């Protein structure tokens with residue numbers, strides 16, 4: 670699958686602003702700082718389509734991007750310690766509403782730093798996706814931070830921690846582009862369904 674010209678569509682700050690589209694939607698989720706924006710830029714072949722940040726972001730927006738054959742939804746990151754109970758509740762509500770329209774979601778990519786074991790929030794997310802029977806793939810991000818060997822070992826460890834087979838986890842890097850083709854292949858496959 671070739672991405673020609675990905676563009677930012679709009680942000681939803683409230684559940685009433687969530688959108689549905691007449692093409693497949695792919696959702697990207699994970700804790701803040703996991704590498705969601707970087708992955709979107711990698712797939713788009715653009716440096717600044719999605720804003721990346723070294724400081725964990727506190728955006729509670731769903732950002733929609735038009736990738737031509739599909740729409741990509743960047744979900745608000747979770748696990749940011751410095752948010753209030755109210756903010757956490759608002760995050761939960763917008764996500765519940767987002768995943769409620771599950772027939773509109775072709776696939777979910779759950780991003781998880783290759784060097785880290787899944788957090789409680791990550792495991793809750795996987796439990797949630799499994800419970801709602803929403804198909805997903807884990808992307809082990811920042812693979813450039815590890816040697817090839819260590820990376821393979823960590824993919825197995827991450828898969829194991831999520832209770833998945835190693836082929837449900839793809840190592841990706843925004844720096845080297847590792848995993849880009851595999852992710853695009855997965856997207857092409859789910860869009861063809």
Ligand SMILES: Nc1nc2c(ncn2[C@@H]2O[C@H](COP(=O)(O)OP(=O)(O)O)[C@@H](O)[C@H]2O)c(=O)[nH]1
Pocket residue numbers: 699700701702703704705706707708720721722723724725726746810811812813814841842843844
């Ligand atoms: N080395 C490396 N750093 C990355 C990679 N992906 C993200 N980062 C860094 O991790 C931080 C958070 O990335 P970002 O994409 O903004 O994460 P988000 O909060 O999930 O959208 C930024 O400092 C990025 O430069 C990667 O593949 N390799």
Ligand SMILES: [Mg+2]
Pocket residue numbers: 705706707720721722726
């Ligand atoms: Mg981001």
